[in-house]
């Protein structure tokens with residue numbers, strides 16, 4: 371198989387057997403390409419990088435050095451899950467970098483959404499480059515590029531998120547074992563590799579993470595309210611059979627407060643906005659009809675369990691006119 375382009379007649383990987391055949395072939399190709407050298411991977415915990423990590427662990431074991439950067443904008447439990455799955459269970463050579471203070475300090479007081487994105491992206495590359503420089507003898511850089519990324523970059527829709535961005539003194543040969551796969555195939559391969567469903571079937575999550583759901587200048591307390599309310603919504607959607615039905619669902623905590631009552635006393639706290647949308651390609655999106663009783667239950671939990679919150683709102687706006695995220 372030409373490992374660079376998806377063959378026109380390639381069978382869609384829809385079964386565990388087809389996934390296993392792909393894995394066997396890739397393991398062979400990866401061993402040929404990498405030999406006895408080391409390969410570096412930025413492991414976010416997203417579907418694509420997780421599947422690439424699992425493939426590489428199978429192919430070259432501890433020659434893989436996976437770096438997980440916690441930028442403080444991950445969802446509740448994510449850094450822990452990455453460490454549990456890859457370090458404890460798969461015995462990977464995983465470097466965990468706690469860069470929370472570094473990112474949040476840089477972001478303090480920054481209100482412009484694009485500037486926030488640039489800081490998060492730029493700082494990520496810097497942290498990753500620092501880790502890479504500490505290592506000796508790394509020849510390869512693995513990436514979770516998938517087939518739609520290549521098609522989109524060919525059509526000029528978006529820049530292919532590849533090694534471009536790393537400083538010039540760090541030049542690696544690329545390893546991109548899932549680059550001929552569509553997303554659903556990456557998931558099938560991930561399942562066949564034994565990754566947990568929560569990782570393989572997770573909803574899309576933006577690179578700047580919870581940072582775009584904490585509009586305006588990010589503060590630690592408001593970010594915590596985003597993280598905790600998001601965890602409640604995810605838990606309730608999973609419990610009530612909505613997790614697999616709704617494409618993307620999350621919370622946003624805007625930077626204003628309103629009056630309320632808690633324990634018989636006036637309080638002045640943030641609202642949490644719940645958003646739940648369905649879409650095919652994220653270019654347009656419709657709003658999900660969430661059962662009223664479930665929204666009442668979610669509201670009850672959020673105002674009682676999340677610090678600093680006294681209201682819950684539901685966003686009824688499709689895309690357009692709204693975008694899916696708030697920044």
Ligand code: XMP
Pocket residue numbers: 487574575576577578582618652689692693694695696697
């Ligand atoms: P919007 O808000 O543009 O979002 O309707 C469409 C889809 O893209 C995701 N998104 C991002 N993903 N970096 C990413 O990796 C970003 O800066 C970013 N902004 C939005 C969003 O979550 C939705 O799935």
